[in-house]
Amino acid sequence: MINPFWGNIFEEVLDPALVKTEDFLVQIPLFTQLTKRELKKIAVIVHRRHYQKDELMFEMNHPGAAMFIIKTGSIKIVIPSEGGGEIELAELKSGAFLGELALLDDSPRSASARVSEESIAYAFFRSDLNKLIDSDPVIGSKILKELAVITGQRLKATNKQLFAKKD
Amino acid sequence: MADSLQNRRDFRKLVIYSITGGFLIIAALSLIWGLRDLILPSIVGALAAYLCRPLLRIMKRKGLSHSLSILVLFCIFVGSITLLTKQIQSIIPDDEGKLVLRIRTQYKLNVKYRDFMGLNKDPRKGNFFYQMLGNEVQPTFDKLNNSIMFDPGERINFEYFASKAKEGSLLVDKYYNYYLANITADQKRLGKNFIKQKAMEHKQELADQKDEGGILAAIGGIISLWLAAPFVFLFLLVDEGEIKKNLVYLVPNKYFEMILTMIDNVDEAIGNYLRGTLTECGLVGLTFTVCLFLIGIEFQFALLIGLIAGLANAIPFLGPAIGMIVGMSYALIAEEISPIIPMVTVDNMIIWVLVTVGIAQGLDNAVFQPIVLGSAVSLHPLVVIIGVMGGSILLGFAGMLFAIPAIVIFKVLFVTFFEQMKAYRII
Numbered sequence: 001m002i003n004p005f006w007g008n009i010f011e012e013v014l015d016p017a018l019v020k021t022e023d024f025l026v027q028i029p030l031f032t033q034l035t036k037r038e039l040k041k042i043a044v045i046v047h048r049r050h051y052q053k054d055e056l057m058f059e060m061n062h063p064g065a066a067m068f069i070i071k072t073g074s075i076k077i078v079i080p081s082e083g084g085g086e087i088e089l090a091e092l093k094s095g096a097f098l099g100e101l102a103l104l105d106d107s108p109r110s111a112s113a114r115v116s117e118e119s120i121a122y123a124f125f126r127s128d129l130n131k132l133i134d135s136d137p138v139i140g141s142k143i144l145k146e147l148a149v150i151t152g153q154r155l156k157a158t159n160k161q162l163f164a165k166k167d
Numbered sequence: 168m169a170d171s172l173q174n175r176r177d178f179r180k181l182v183i184y185s186i187t188g189g190f191l192i193i194a195a196l197s198l199i200w201g202l203r204d205l206i207l208p209s210i211v212g213a214l215a216a217y218l219c220r221p222l223l224r225i226m227k228r229k230g231l232s233h234s235l236s237i238l239v240l241f242c243i244f245v246g247s248i249t250l251l252t253k254q255i256q257s258i259i260p261d262d263e264g265k266l267v268l269r270i271r272t273q274y275k276l277n278v279k280y281r282d283f284m285g286l287n288k289d290p291r292k293g294n295f296f297y298q299m300l301g302n303e304v305q306p307t308f309d310k311l312n313n314s315i316m317f318d319p320g321e322r323i324n325f326e327y328f329a330s331k332a333k334e335g336s337l338l339v340d341k342y343y344n345y346y347l348a349n350i351t352a353d354q355k356r357l358g359k360n361f362i363k364q365k366a367m368e369h370k371q372e373l374a375d376q377k378d379e380g381g382i383l384a385a386i387g388g389i390i391s392l393w394l395a396a397p398f399v400f401l402f403l404l405v406d407e408g409e410i411k412k413n414l415v416y417l418v419p420n421k422y423f424e425m426i427l428t429m430i431d432n433v434d435e436a437i438g439n440y441l442r443g444t445l446t447e448c449g450l451v452g453l454t455f456t457v458c459l460f461l462i463g464i465e466f467q468f469a470l471l472i473g474l475i476a477g478l479a480n481a482i483p484f485l486g487p488a489i490g491m492i493v494g495m496s497y498a499l500i501a502e503e504i505s506p507i508i509p510m511v512t513v514d515n516m517i518i519w520v521l522v523t524v525g526i527a528q529g530l531d532n533a534v535f536q537p538i539v540l541g542s543a544v545s546l547h548p549l550v551v552i553i554g555v556m557g558g559s560i561l562l563g564f565a566g567m568l569f570a571i572p573a574i575v576i577f578k579v580l581f582v583t584f585f586e587q588m589k590a591y592r593i594i
Contacts, residue, residue: 044407044408044409045407045408047412047415047416047423047427048416049420049423050420051420055420055421056420056421057420058424059592061592062424062590062591062592063428063590063591065424065425065427065428066424066427106428123423123424123427125427125431127427127428127431128408131224134224134228135223135224135227135228136227136228137228
């Protein structure tokens with residue numbers, strides 16, 4: 001039984017929408033190496049956005065400028081089909097992130113991201129990361145290292161899928 | 168049914184956004200108009216903060232905390248403004264000094280003019296230059312003399328200062344003789360009109376007394392207005408992107424990524440241009456100061472002339488001329504100099520000032536501009552000329568100074584806006 005007074009004070013916040021930005025960001029693989037103080041700096045530069053259902057977070061072939069981290073809701077990664085509709089490649093939920101390659105350069109997005117459920121997301125811009133690398137190289141290098149690891153993992157996963165298809 | 172609800176919601180959104188937007192624009196415009204005197208100090212503070220941002224990043228990279236870095240930069244900003252103001256105040260002459268300065272200017276101007284036109288040897292015919300240009304130049308020169316010459320009130324004031332000065336001082340020994348020579352020249356030039364001025368004597372003295380009160384009040388007003396500059400500087404440096412974040416928050420999701428990319432590109436281009444221009448002007452000012460000091464101009468004056476020349480260098484085409492005029496004006500009235508370069512004398516000082524201008528401009532074109540400005544934004548010369556003229560018509564000297572940066576900002580803004588609109592396939 002929860003103590004009616006102390007229980008509420010120490011109760012864990014369960015609604016992800018109410019979690020503080022830095023407490024949410026610490027769960028994201030890209031930022032796991034950062035200390036609480038460093039996370040606060042990231043929390044200052046990320047942009048919180050609110051998306052309605054069916055809204056496009058970003059579009060295929062548009063230049064990429066930011067990585068998005070889903071706080072609540074869900075996002076579908078889609079590409080246009082020959083018939084004029086959309087082919088769903090994946091569905092991402094709270095805690096996932098997408099468009100991370102935009103942190104490296106402004107090459108066009110390889111797919112679109114469509115909101116399948118009303119969502120809140122954080123946008124982390126390449127330009128802000130570049131400034132961070134300039135002013136706080138330690139934070140910058142930690143993020144870049146994690147980004148390299150994640151990109152490598154995703155590449156391996158893609159290769160595995162390709163080999164599986166060939167066999 | 169759902170569509171009709173969505174349409175009604177969209178319509179309500181449009182109405183509310185239009186009314187709120189319109190109200191905010193009117194409120195912002197009336198506020199800007201009401202506080203228009205604060206615009207220039209705020210621009211200076213904002214500009215300094217903007218230019219200091221890379222320094223802040225470097226200091227943070229070196230391990231200094233954000234607050235300590237800001238404190239250091241704020242102290243440097245306030246300290247340099249205080250030092251500069253003190254330097255300038257120390258060389259601003261008092262009432263007596265202003266009168267002496269005008270006497271020296273008028274006397275030296277007349278001496279140099281007579282020498283150049285050969286009027287000392289032959290007062291009627293002069294030399295070749297006088298025969299060629301005398302008819303055109305003489306009326307302008309007379310007008311210049313009339314604008315510098317003392318009115319009767321000022322003559323009384325100067326004679327009062329001279330009577331109180333110690334025997335053997337420069338005022339009694341030298342400048343009083345200049346004063347007498349100027350009066351003789353004025354009498355000769357104006358004839359009967361010179362005597363008529365006596366009637367205005369009393370009125371002029373009263374006007375001078377009134378002016379003094381006005382000037383003091385104006386100086387007080389300017390100081391309190393300029394207090395805004397350090398505050399704007401401090402608060403913009405303290406901001407870690409909150410202002411930008413709040414502005415971007417208002418942008419619809421569809422354009423959010425594009426607008427932020429645009430802001431960053433504009434920020435980078437304008438930052439490079441402004442920092443480049445400031446460094447270039449600083450280097451030109453430094454060249455002026457060092458060269459003028461080497462040819463014997465007192466350090467305080469060399470610094471002031473260097474400052475003016477450096478600042479004016481931001482005005483294309485006209486800037487170098489302003490630096491040259493200020494330097495030559497000083498060389499014209501110079502009495503005793505202690506040059507480090509042995510060949511410099513009071514008589515050939517104007518030539519050395521011209522050499523200084525030549526060195527500064529040569530270095531600017533061959534070294535400073537290519538290295539410092541590099542591939543920063545360039546403008547067509549016609550745009551530059553029209554911009555500078557338009558700026559001077561609208562806001563005087565400040566307009567001339569800020570015209571080109573303002574045009575560059577608009578150019579970068581429009582070019583980037585259309586580039587991004589195309590990249591995001593909006594147009």
